[in-house]
Amino acid sequence: MIDQVLPADLAAWFARDASAKALLLDVREPWEVQTASVTPRGYALLAIPMNQIPSRLPELGGYDRIACLCHHGARSQHVAAYLSQHGFNDLANVAGGIDAWARQFDPAVPRY
Template sequence: MIDQVRPADLAAWFAQEGDAPAVLLDVREPWELQTASVTPQGFALVAIPMNEIPARVAELDPGLRIACLCHHGARSQRVAAFLSQNGFADIANVAGGIDAWSAQHDASVPRY
């Protein structure tokens, strides 16, 4: 099962592993990143578009805690499931995506 984590709860989800490095994997397209993006605070931000994940999965460390982010949560859920099926143990989906991030957590992030 993939954890569904609200943007406001993401820091707590990452912190469950103590000081272990954590990654927010943004799977949106480059134009979306230019439109709206999050500022990493206590985690690394890695951007790999969803369609490139299978070819670039080796760039991700399966030992890290990874939360996946997209616009509303559907693409990131698919990526989280793919990672889970490929040996990644600590995976979550950011429920509601960057749209929820803006609405619930950081209003300075533009909505689109």
């Protein structure tokens, strides 16, 4: 099952298992990450564009909890489903993506 987590609730989602190695996986394109990005707070941040996930899957093996982020939440949901099919269990989709992050949680993040 893939949890749907609002940006404001992400830290609490990661904290449900304090011993877990947590990752926010940003699956947007490099130009999007340069336009607007988040500051990790108690978790790692890794940017891998959606189309590179299959070839870079080994980079995710050291993480216990992974939340996926994109612009509005659709690409990240697809990536979370892909990860689920490839043996990852503790997954979340950041509902509304970085756009919701900027609107609801951190207005310093630019919207595009």
